[in-house]
Amino acid sequence: MDPAEVEFLAEKEEISVVPNFTQDKIYLIGGDVGPFNAGLPVKVPLWMAINLKQGQKCRIIPPDWMDTERLQDKKQEETDSKFFTEMPSPHFMEITQLLLKCATDDIPHADEIRTLVKDIWDLRIAKLRSSIDTFLKSDATHAKLNYLTLMELNTARPFLTKALDQMHLLRSNLSGRIQSTQE
Amino acid sequence: MTSESVDDYFSISDILTTQERLPCKVELPIYRLGYLDSSSTSDDLQPGTKLDLSFWMARALCSRKRHIVSVEMPRPYREGYREILTADANVVDLHKLGPYYYSYGSQLLKFELPETADVAKSLIKCFQTRIRKIMDSSQNAYNEDTTKLTAKLDETEKCLFKAGQMGLNDFQRWETRQTEKLTTSEMVRSHRKRKRALMDDS
Amino acid sequence: MLAEKALELIAELQRTIDSTLGPYNEDTARHVLEEMKALFEQNQKDVSATVAGENGLFSGVQLRHAALERNKRCLLAYIYNRLQHIKRMRWEFGSVLPSDVKLNLGEQEVQWFGKYNKLLANYMRSIGDHGGLDLTQDLKPPKTLFIEVRCLMDHGEFETQDGNIVLLKKNSQHFLLRSECEHLIRQGVLEHIVHG
Numbered sequence: 001m002d003p004a005e006v007e008f009l010a011e012k013e014e015i016s017v018v019p020n021f022t023q024d025k026i027y028l029i030g031g032d033v034g035p036f037n038a039g040l041p042v043k044v045p046l047w048m049a050i051n052l053k054q055g056q057k058c059r060i061i062p063p064d065w066m067d068t069e070r071l072q073d074k075k076q077e078e079t080d081s082k083f084f085t086e087m088p089s090p091h092f093m094e095i096t097q098l099l100l101k102c103a104t105d106d107i108p109h110a111d112e113i114r115t116l117v118k119d120i121w122d123l124r125i126a127k128l129r130s131s132i133d134t135f136l137k138s139d140a141t142h143a144k145l146n147y148l149t150l151m152e153l154n155t156a157r158p159f160l161t162k163a164l165d166q167m168h169l170l171r172s173n174l175s176g177r178i179q180s181t182q183e
Numbered sequence: 184m185t186s187e188s189v190d191d192y193f194s195i196s197d198i199l200t201t202q203e204r205l206p207c208k209v210e211l212p213i214y215r216l217g218y219l220d221s222s223s224t225s226d227d228l229q230p231g232t233k234l235d236l237s238f239w240m241a242r243a244l245c246s247r248k249r250h251i252v253s254v255e256m257p258r259p260y261r262e263g264y265r266e267i268l269t270a271d272a273n274v275v276d277l278h279k280l281g282p283y284y285y286s287y288g289s290q291l292l293k294f295e296l297p298e299t300a301d302v303a304k305s306l307i308k309c310f311q312t313r314i315r316k317i318m319d320s321s322q323n324a325y326n327e328d329t330t331k332l333t334a335k336l337d338e339t340e341k342c343l344f345k346a347g348q349m350g351l352n353d354f355q356r357w358e359t360r361q362t363e364k365l366t367t368s369e370m371v372r373s374h375r376k377r378k379r380a381l382m383d384d385s
Numbered sequence: 386m387l388a389e390k391a392l393e394l395i396a397e398l399q400r401t402i403d404s405t406l407g408p409y410n411e412d413t414a415r416h417v418l419e420e421m422k423a424l425f426e427q428n429q430k431d432v433s434a435t436v437a438g439e440n441g442l443f444s445g446v447q448l449r450h451a452a453l454e455r456n457k458r459c460l461l462a463y464i465y466n467r468l469q470h471i472k473r474m475r476w477e478f479g480s481v482l483p484s485d486v487k488l489n490l491g492e493q494e495v496q497w498f499g500k501y502n503k504l505l506a507n508y509m510r511s512i513g514d515h516g517g518l519d520l521t522q523d524l525k526p527p528k529t530l531f532i533e534v535r536c537l538m539d540h541g542e543f544e545t546q547d548g549n550i551v552l553l554k555k556n557s558q559h560f561l562l563r564s565e566c567e568h569l570i571r572q573g574v575l576e577h578i579v580h581g
Contacts, residue, residue: 004526155350169289174303195402195466243450363528371571
């Protein structure tokens with residue numbers, strides 16, 4: 001999967017905006033949006049929020065978790081835990097990236113947030129690599145990993161699937177032989 | 184016939200793998216194919232003749248049903264080398280031991296030689312030991328010349344390294360917003376480059 | 386050595402795996418077929434001799450048979466992998482191949498490309514509600530309807546859907562419907578300009 005496609009999926013997440021215009025409900029394939037009342041917060045899909053923001057038609061209200069204190073805590077939790085912790089949004093990386101690109105003026109401490117999210121991402125990717133290594137070195141045939149996000153999985157996928165294929169081939173060498181000696 | 188999966192039949196690397204040679208000894212006379220042994224001028228291959236044959240030939244002549252030739256494990260898979268791999272697989276130049284170390288090793292198991300089980304185990308162990316380094320180096324090399332990093336990898340490992348690089352590159356391109364930009368297709372680009380090089384030469 | 390010419394074809398594939406397709410090697414392919422013919426005839430001779438009572442020819446027959454199979458595999462792999470490459474070219478270059486690329490295709494390969502082209506076009510016309518759906522477009526999720534582009538070369542006049550004529554002159558910049566100009570970007574005529 002291309003990261004652009006993962007981002008496309010993330011753009012369906014809802015986010016609150018404060019529009020500066022008034023308009024009736026609009027009916028889209030993906031669901032109804034609105035009505036819009038100037039000055040009143042309304043939930044819209046992320047892609048629409050970005051579009052409105054780019055046209056200077058709204059102010060974006062950052063999601064609750066996009067906050068330095070919350071992210072500090074999250075980072076600490078991720079550092080302390082051996083396992084992956086649950087992220088505040090399954091698309092935390094994409095949402096951060098998109099909002100920080102078009103709406104920095106609506107997000108307090110944008111730079112700090114960028115760094116914190118990147119730190120959390122790096123922590124998790126390092127963890128992911130270690131668990132891939134442990135998994136490949138063990139004789140386990142399956143593993144369970146909770147709370148990985150789609151973007152993280154997507155980054156590891158090309159390597160992981162090929163490595164597991166190869167392990168399977170090398171393992172079936174062994175079992176193939178055992179079978180043949182039993183014939 | 185050996186069983187080959189449909190996927191492998193057209194595979195370039197599988198064909199090259201089965202082209203690798205191994206030491207064989209002729210057990211039954213093979214008439215009118217003496218020219219396969221370059222050290223002899225005889226018309227026929229006589230029993231007792233020792234020569235290296237490609238895997239695909241050896242396999243046709245040596246199986247459970249047929250013993251026209253007998254085969255030996257090629258050196259890189261024998262005990263001496265297996266011990267080196269056990270000691271520290273990470274430092275071994277697998278490319279040198281055979282560019283298709285794992286897949287050729289897997290093919291050789293079909294002969295069911297006495298050391299087969301040991302070779303099969305050695306291949307897994309070797310792969311498991313080396314995988315971390317391959318993964319890490321593929322993830323730490325963005326936009327770098329990677330020839331040095333992959334010089335000692337066998338072909339399977341190189342493939343894995345490339346896959347790791349792909350995961351990383353795609354992500355980095357996304358992170359720096361390069362994915363948004365529509366670009367010239369790869370084939371068109373390399374075609375242009377080649378054309379320009381040709382024009383510069385003439 | 387047996388099946389050596391056939392291996393040359395495979396080595397050639399291996400060399401060009403990531404680059405442009407080389408010329409179809411008709412010469413070597415013919416050599417391989419000749420070798421196969423000779424192997425087959427020798428085997429027939431040996432089989433007749435065996436039926437007539439001669440002993441010990443089996444080993445040779447077996448080896449030649451393996452060589453026949455090997456030659457066949459290499460030839461088929463050569464053709465198959467080239468076809469895969471040619472199929473990819475349809476998606477990268479578009480429905481018309483640059484003349485020097487086309488020159489490298491064998492006669493049957495040109496025919497195959499034409500047929501694949503037609504199949505793909507028919508299929509794309511048959512899906513979607515009206516006028517079909519161009520599958521070679523929007524390979525990534527599109528963000529905007531219009532995009533800004535710069536011409537990388539002189540391409541002449543271009544008529545947009547709404548009937549305007551745009552002159553695509555080197556280094557000129559335009560604001561075009563994404564769906565209209567994506568192909569030109571893929572083909573390296575236009576460059577997509579993204580504002581950071």
